[in-house]
Amino acid sequence: MSPRAASRLEAIGFMQVYDYEHGKRDWGSFGLPREGTLAESPSAGDAARRGVPTCRLSDDLSAVREHVRASGWETCIVVTDGRVVLGRLGRRALAADDSRSVEDAMSEGPSTVRPSLPLDKLIERIKRRNLSSFVVTTPDGRLVGLALLTEAEQLVAEQAST
Amino acid sequence: MPRPVTREDVQRLVADGAQLLEVLPQAEYEEEHLPGAINIPLKELNRETALQLKRDRPVIVYCHDYQ
Numbered sequence: 001m002s003p004r005a006a007s008r009l010e011a012i013g014f015m016q017v018y019d020y021e022h023g024k025r026d027w028g029s030f031g032l033p034r035e036g037t038l039a040e041s042p043s044a045g046d047a048a049r050r051g052v053p054t055c056r057l058s059d060d061l062s063a064v065r066e067h068v069r070a071s072g073w074e075t076c077i078v079v080t081d082g083r084v085v086l087g088r089l090g091r092r093a094l095a096a097d098d099s100r101s102v103e104d105a106m107s108e109g110p111s112t113v114r115p116s117l118p119l120d121k122l123i124e125r126i127k128r129r130n131l132s133s134f135v136v137t138t139p140d141g142r143l144v145g146l147a148l149l150t151e152a153e154q155l156v157a158e159q160a161s162t
Numbered sequence: 163m164p165r166p167v168t169r170e171d172v173q174r175l176v177a178d179g180a181q182l183l184e185v186l187p188q189a190e191y192e193e194e195h196l197p198g199a200i201n202i203p204l205k206e207l208n209r210e211t212a213l214q215l216k217r218d219r220p221v222i223v224y225c226h227d228y229q
Contacts, residue, residue, distance in 0.1 A: 001225040005185040005204050006164030009221060012212050016220035018180070019164040020172050025227040027169060027196055036194040 029139045031115030042159055044122045045115025047152040048136035048145030054079045057086060061105055062098045064089065077135060077143055078106045084141045085112060112137040115144050123152050164223070172196075172222055180220040196224070 006019040020026075028034060031045035053076040055064045068076045068089070076094065078087040087106030096105045112135045113122055126134050126149045136144040167175065176182060182199035184191050191201035202211045204225075215221055 001204055002223045006223040008207050012209050017164045018167045018222045020222050020224035021166050023224045023227045033197050034194050035197050038193040
């Protein structure tokens with residue numbers, strides 16, 4: 001649709017016309033600001049805690065464990081230098097034997113959601129999988145944060161009461 | 163010929179004064195649109211409705227995704 005509209009504008013006489021082909025689906029998927037009635041509804045991006053601990057594949061697991069405990073978290077997201085999500089260290093993995101590597105201990109390819117996913121749908125997905133949280137990433141796999149079920153439910157309740 | 167642009171290009175162009183034009187139907191625009199975008203649905207895009215746009219500034223057209 002947008003290529004046709006862009007061509008139409010040029011035919012009308014506009015000289016500087018650009019076509020954002022990926023459109024607002026792409027924009028919202030990266031958690032960028034939006035306006036409108038739905039934009040005011042909380043989404044996965046709003047619930048994603050940016051401060052979730054991260055580590056690299058090459059990090060020492062015992063050091064990672066100490067860091068995670070000190071931060072008060074029970075999980076750690078394994079990312080590349082560019083923050084692309086590779087895996088996740090859960091409670092059990094963080095208690096694993098020190099001789100293991102992060103790579104051996106992590107769960108690979110955790111399921112992710114985009115920041116634009118409405119919170120009610122996120123909650124539904126978390127519950128269906130019997131989880132307590134979900135990793136939120138951009139469409140190119142970069143970590144946004146970790147959305148916790150309890151906090152997502154709280155956000156929805158707060159919105160309902162306003 | 164209209165030039166395709168990325169999300170990063172859009173942010174840069176808008177910061178430099180480009181106009182955003184959503185060409186989806188009004189109801190979809192009202193639900194959600196990019197900040198500052200104006201709405202002229204494709205079916206209504208003509209010389210008269212395009213008067214809402216400034217000809218001396220770039221225009222970035224978008225819809226939902228590849229359609």
